[in-house]
Amino acid sequence: MNSISTQIENIMTENKGKIYSIHDFYRLGTKNTIKSILYRLNEEGKITRLIDGLYTKPKFSEILNEYSYPDTNAVADKIADKFSWTISPTGDTALNYTGLSTQVPNEYVYISDGPYREYLYRNKKIIFKHTTNRNITSYSKELSILIQAIKAIGKDNISNNDIQKFTIFSKNISEDLIKDTLKLPFWIQKVLERIQKKNDEQTITNFK
Structure with a gap:
């Protein structure tokens, strides 16, 4: 031993x-x-x-x-790895990930294909909420986070400034924001189109 x-x-x-x-x-x-x-x-x-x-x-x-000590997101990822769950940040946690919020949350909330679970880590709550598997396994982790952040802001509350920050975050996403998201609610597709358009504009500007 x-x-x-x-x-x-x-x-x-x-x-x-x-x-x-x-x-x-x-x-x-x-x-x-x-x-x-x-x-x-x-x-x-x-x-x-x-x-x-x-x-x-x-x-x-x-x-x-x-x-x-490891940050809370890293602990959440390791918990998911330990139990073979697929997870994605949601709500304020997703906003924090995408740069739309700089506040350090007291609760880190994730959707998960595992059971509902709560953990306490260094005075922060880590909460896993069960959702249907297809909501988080159909897309890459980065795109899932972006979708959850869009949902967190809401259909009628997304500003041009939000789109700009989403555009910066979306540069790490491998999927096509328009072609690969046709199963999402229409209003989320329209937001993703705005992000893609902004991305295309910046690419053209950079090539000039």
């Missing part, structure tokens, strides 16, 4: 700030063995338990003179 414990500690020390679950170490030993080693390493202060089942070796910032 000491050998496995040393291996786990070394892996986490070499990857400070990365989030690990029991699943990441199954190749080294049985589930119960890994679970007890992670529990003991946490008790000894060698690693840090983030939430039940997730651990990290925090990075130390010389500038801030304190340890830094």
Whole structure:
């Protein structure tokens, strides 16, 4: 067990700030063995338990003179990975992702093809709300986030400034915003058309 414990500690020390679950170490030993080693390493202060089942070796910032911990979105992504859920930020969380909101939310809300779950991480709530699978598996993560952010603002509240920020975010999206979104509600398609038009205008300007 000491050998496995040393291996786990070394892996986490070499990857400070990365989030690990029991699943990441199954190749080294049985589930119960890994679970007890992670529990003991946490008790000894060698690693840090983030939430039940997730651990990290925090990075130390010389500038801030304190340890830094993974951000809430990264923890949410790791929870989803642990349970093989597909998730997408929604509401204010999606607005935060796309740059339309700079406020740090107290609740990070995601739609998920898994069950409804709530977690508390460093005084922030992580909430997973169940939705039908096709709502989040039909598109890339980036396009799903954009769609959820558009929904969060609402049909009659999207300004030209919002379109500009959405356009910046959409540069990371691989899909065609018009051709690949024909199953979405018509009003969302029209917003995506405005974003695509803005994208095309900027591309033409850059080539001049």
